[in-house]
């Protein structure tokens with residue numbers, strides 16, 4: 137039995153650019169093979185032999201040529217013409233140096249609903265292919281005229297009974313119809329499966345053709361059970377390439393190298409998910425166990441740092457430490473550590489130059505930082521080592537897709553903690569009712585970045601994505617997907633907006649890119665925390681409380697207390713409650729949220745997002761000096 141993991145391949149249709157661009161991107165991301173999608177060859181100005189030698193020079197195989205359409209079960213004279221057309225494509229394949237052609241099921245009105253006839257046609261085509269040492273794989277398109285399920289395709293392949301003809305499976309076509317591969321291992325010998333294409337997708341209610349042509353994404357980015365599909369294929373004995381075939385408008389408009397790297401990351405992640413007694417483990421260290429957020433680091437300059445400190449003071453933060461060797465301050469309250477970094481010639485300074493005052497790093501508590509780093513490296517992430525002073529702790533870091541750093545901190549490591557080793561700690565006490573920790577960190581992403589972020593956090597840190605949802609900003613729609621680790625210690629809602637006018641869109645414009653849009657702090661008593669503190673809370677209109685009373689039947693004193701502090705409220709089906717308030721924004725950039733979870737509430741108050749975003753559209757940003 138050949139070694140697992142299986143060879144990794146990608147269809148050229150996944151990537152932007154010219155055919156040579158696509159080959160280079162696939163090779164540089166580490167793929168072993170590419171499927172040549174015919175339109176990419178038709179638009180290429182050069183002979184197929186040139187593509188063959190370019191692939192050879194790059195060290196990648198051409199795993200397959202596709203698609204050959206609308207072949208089987210048509211009346212004469214079209215049948216004869218189709219066979220002639222096949223011979224022409226065999227010539228191209230031989231020039232390309234690939235021996236496998238994907239024949240997808242006929243979508244034409246004229247196709248005849250007769251499996252025996254389809255089998256006879258494919259048998260004749262296979263006979264001609266075999267004469268040239270070529271093979272055919274038959275794939276059921278989910279929108280095929282008469283053949284749209286793998287079982288039908290297999291029935292036809294079996295009837296045709298030709299050694300040069302086998303089955304091609306594509307996860308999208310199977311899973312989009314709600315079908316599974318149950319029975320595959322019993323019915324189909326592994327060596328009759330000639331090729332396997334993988335794609336994930338978000339769950340959408342639309343016709344399956346448009347869903348397939350525009351919204352596919354890489355395994356782990358969508359909501360289809362691609363891992364189970366792949367497991368079934370392996371259980372059937374398939375040992376050929378796993379090949380990504382993703383039609384996605386955004387991916388085809390994005391830099392090919394970035395998408396190719398995401399693509400390869402998805403397959404490395406998939407290998408690790410498949411690692412089971414029946415499948416030898418891929419050499420990927422396990423995801424870290426997360427212990428929450430140790431600190432968030434803001435890139436500032438001198439004046440920006442002073443303004444942000446003043447803003448934080450209104451929430452009850454105090455300066456708790458000064459870095460021993462750098463222009464870096466620790467601001468602290470209860471279990472929340474915020475680092476303000478104004479050190480020139482640092483990663484933070486580079487971030488500040490590009491983005492202005494903003495979060496430049498997030499530090500996560502992990503059980504084993506070295507293991508987490510090697511997992512990230514195996515998943516093609518770039519890593520970062522900051523210069524450190526004598527006696528200071530080195531904190532390993534992974535670069536997130538937005539360019540910020542994710543620092544990996546081992547709590548309870550032997551010896552002094554990072555704060556004691558790197559800072560002169562200042563004495564002082566929290567006011568009563570201090571914040572407990574970081575509940576969640578919300579990101580605003582530019583259009584097209586969601587899938588890459590989801591895959592990054594899922595693969596590297598083992599966060600699980602919730603289904604996507606739409607949030608109504610007064611200036612346009614915001615699409616949101618929250619991710620969290622299984623214990624809910626690290627939570628990250630991700631927001632993206634097509635409109636530049638929404639709060640999310642404005643942030644991305646102002647920041648010149650994605651970043652942390654708000655940070656939610658947890659407290660056991662949101663009202664108690666806000667009482668008498670004078671924090672610059674976002675004002676919520678009375679109409680909201682009127683509706684809240686009607687929806688949840690809250691007693692008047694409860695409603696009045698919420699209204700007084702501009703607190704928002706949500707309740708889940710199990711009776712879990714969410715009580716939260718927002719600050720106005722800091723310089724129209726980022727803002728904070730105070731969050732109280734009761735009774736296992738696990739969401740983010742999505743029902744209140746519209747009210748919050750409308751209030752933000754009205755509110756003036758916070759100004760130093762209370763202006």
Ligand SMILES: O=C(O)c1ccc(O)c(O)c1
Nearest residue numbers: 203238240275306348349
């Ligand atoms: O969208 C299509 O037509 C198409 C073509 C070839 C494939 O392998 C496929 O999955 C879809």
Ligand SMILES: [Mg+2]
Nearest residue numbers: 275306333381
């Ligand atoms: Mg396919």
